[in-house]
Amino acid sequence: MAANLGDGNPEADGGPMRHIPVMLNEVLETLSPAPGKLILDGTFGAGGYTRAILSAGANVIALDRDPNAIAAGQAMVAEYAGRLNLIPSRFSQLAEHAPPEGLDGVVLDIGVSSMQIDEAERGFSFQKNGPLDMRMSASGVSAADVVNRAKAGDLARIFGFLGEEKQAGRIARAIEKRRASEPFATTRDLANLIESVNPRKAKDKIHPATRVFQGLRIFVNDELGELARALFAAERALKPGGRLVVVSFHSLEDRLVKRFFSDRSGKASGSRHLPMVEDKAAIFEPIGKGLLAATDEEARNNPRARSAKLRAAFRTAAPVGASDYSIFDLPDLASLEKMGA
Numbered sequence: 001m002a003a004n005l006g007d008g009n010p011e012a013d014g015g016p017m018r019h020i021p022v023m024l025n026e027v028l029e030t031l032s033p034a035p036g037k038l039i040l041d042g043t044f045g046a047g048g049y050t051r052a053i054l055s056a057g058a059n060v061i062a063l064d065r066d067p068n069a070i071a072a073g074q075a076m077v078a079e080y081a082g083r084l085n086l087i088p089s090r091f092s093q094l095a096e097h098a099p100p101e102g103l104d105g106v107v108l109d110i111g112v113s114s115m116q117i118d119e120a121e122r123g124f125s126f127q128k129n130g131p132l133d134m135r136m137s138a139s140g141v142s143a144a145d146v147v148n149r150a151k152a153g154d155l156a157r158i159f160g161f162l163g164e165e166k167q168a169g170r171i172a173r174a175i176e177k178r179r180a181s182e183p184f185a186t187t188r189d190l191a192n193l194i195e196s197v198n199p200r201k202a203k204d205k206i207h208p209a210t211r212v213f214q215g216l217r218i219f220v221n222d223e224l225g226e227l228a229r230a231l232f233a234a235e236r237a238l239k240p241g242g243r244l245v246v247v248s249f250h251s252l253e254d255r256l257v258k259r260f261f262s263d264r265s266g267k268a269s270g271s272r273h274l275p276m277v278e279d280k281a282a283i284f285e286p287i288g289k290g291l292l293a294a295t296d297e298e299a300r301n302n303p304r305a306r307s308a309k310l311r312a313a314f315r316t317a318a319p320v321g322a323s324d325y326s327i328f329d330l331p332d333l334a335s336l337e338k339m340g341a
Contacts, residue, residue: 020048020301020302020304020305021048021049021052021109022109022111022247022249022294022298022302022304022305022308023247023292023294023298023305023308023310024048024049024052026292026294026310027049027052027107027245027247027310028052028053028056030243030245030287030288030292030310030312031053031105031107031243031245031312032105032243033052033053033056033057033058033104033105034056034057034058035057035058036057036058037057037058037059037104037105038058038059038060038061038099038103038104038105039053039058039059039060039061039103039104039105039106039107040060040061040062040063040094040097040098040103040105040106040107040237041053041060041061041062041063041107042063042091042094042106042107042108042230042234043063043064043091043107043108043109043110043111044062044063044064044069044070044073044086045064045066045069045109046069046072047062047073047076049107049109050062050073050076050084051076053107054080054083054084058104058105059083059084060080060083060084060085061085061087061097061098061103062084062085062086062087063086063087063088063089063090063091063093063094063097064086064088064089065088065089065090065091065136065137066136066137066138067088067137067138068138070086070087070088073086074086085097090137090226091108091226091230091233092225092226092227092229092230092233093233094106094230094233094234094237095233095234095236095237098236098237101239102237102238102239102240102242103237103238103239103242104238104239104241104242104243105238105242105243105244105245106234106237106238106242106243106244106245107245107246107247108227108230108234108245108246108247109247110223110227110246110247110248110249110250110253111247111248111249111304128187129186129187129188130186130187131144131185131186131187132144132147132184132185132186132187132189132190134213134216134217134220134221135220135221136221137221140220141220141339142220143216143217143220144183144184144185145339146158146216146219146220146334146339147175147179147184147190147216148179148183148184149339150334150339151176151334152169152172152173152175152176153172154333154334155168155171155172155175155176155334156168156169156171156172156173157331157333157334158215158216158219158333158334159171159172159211159212159215159216160215161215161331161333162214162215162216162218162219162224162252162333163211163212163213163214163215163216163218164211164214164215165211165212165215167197167198168212168215170197170198171193171194171197171198171212174193174194174196174197175190175193178193187213190209190212190213191207191209191213194208194209194212195207195208195209214250218252219333219334223253224252224253224256224328224330225330227253227256227257228256228260228325228328228330231244231246231256231257231260232323235264235283235284235315235320235321236320238315239315240315240316240317241314241315242314242315243287243312243313243314243315244284244312244313244314244315245310245311245312246310246311246312247308247309247310248308248309248311249304249307249308249309250307254309254311256328257311258291258311259327259328259329260327260328261284261286261290261311261313263321263324263327264282264283264284264313264321265282265284265285265286266279266280266281266282266283266318267279267282280321281316281318281319282316282318283315283316283318283319283320283321284313284314284315284316285313285314285316286311286312286313287312287313287314288312290311290312290313291309291310291311292309292310292311292312293308293309293310294306294308
């Protein structure tokens with residue numbers, strides 16, 4: 001997902017951004033790739049993590065749901081003949097691609113790639129006018145489908161929760177009114193409507209449409225649901241001692257990762273008003289401090305890293321736990337399937 005909003009991030013503003021792997025040194029130190037190990041990179045993108053892991057001697061299974069990323073990565077597959085298996089797949093399905101003996105590590109960079117933002121025809125950015133699309137997999141329900149079909153109340157929840165937009169209700173009602181006469185088709189068209197409802201102030205660091213576009217992108221690609229499913233999948237796929245490393249860019253993403261590791265820590269929970277819940281066997285144990293942020297130097301050199309957070313833990317020998325999605329407390333938003341009808 002895009003970097004945290006309100007930090008003046010050019011990527012968040014929709015501008016072009018050269019792809020630089022975020023917190024690469026910290027990822028490698030935490031993941032600990034080495035010859036003989038098998039690491040799964042669930043978010044291949046431009047292959048920054050994958051190349052570094054291969055250079056450290058490990059073999060890699062890499063996934064990406066973006067067909068463009070898969071096509072562009074074939075040169076790396078040929079370069080590392082026999083050591084890189086690049087598969088078109090969502091990272092929520094990572095357990096399906098792991099060998100029976102398990103993985104030594106899983107790394108997830110939960111963000112939209114700079115290449116996707118730079119391609120106007122993908123519809124992720126409003127700085128370059130293009131179709132209102134935003135689909136990472138280039139299939140399924142598009143952002144235009146959502147904007148033109150969802151009820152105003154559903155749009156407001158998407159913008160408000162996923163985009164953290166304070167003017168979500170006003171913007172949703174304005175969209176509903178405008179689309180009655182002319183549906184939205186382009187990124188610039190939607191951005192202009194948002195700016196007319198919520199004009200940009202001189203002190204604002206980001207464009208008024210940024211949060212709405214973020215909420216739409218997260219919803220269209222079911223990014224929070226994908227992350228939740230991927231965490232449970234990694235638990236199933238890692239061998240004892242295997243490491244799970246997740247780099248996130250938004251408070252909603254980081255909250256999911258934090259809750260997952262907390263639930264899998266084995267620590268008792270409860271309150272002074274309720275009986276304590278018995279300790280469970282720890283399925284994951286934190287690596288180091290458990291939470292790392294990018295260095296000041298990296299944040300200066302790579303704006304995308306400014307809000308990056310890395311959480312990591314290693315898999316114990318405890319049995320796989322139940323995939324209880326209630327631990328994430330995800331909201332019940334509109335149905336993508338109905339919008340695609």
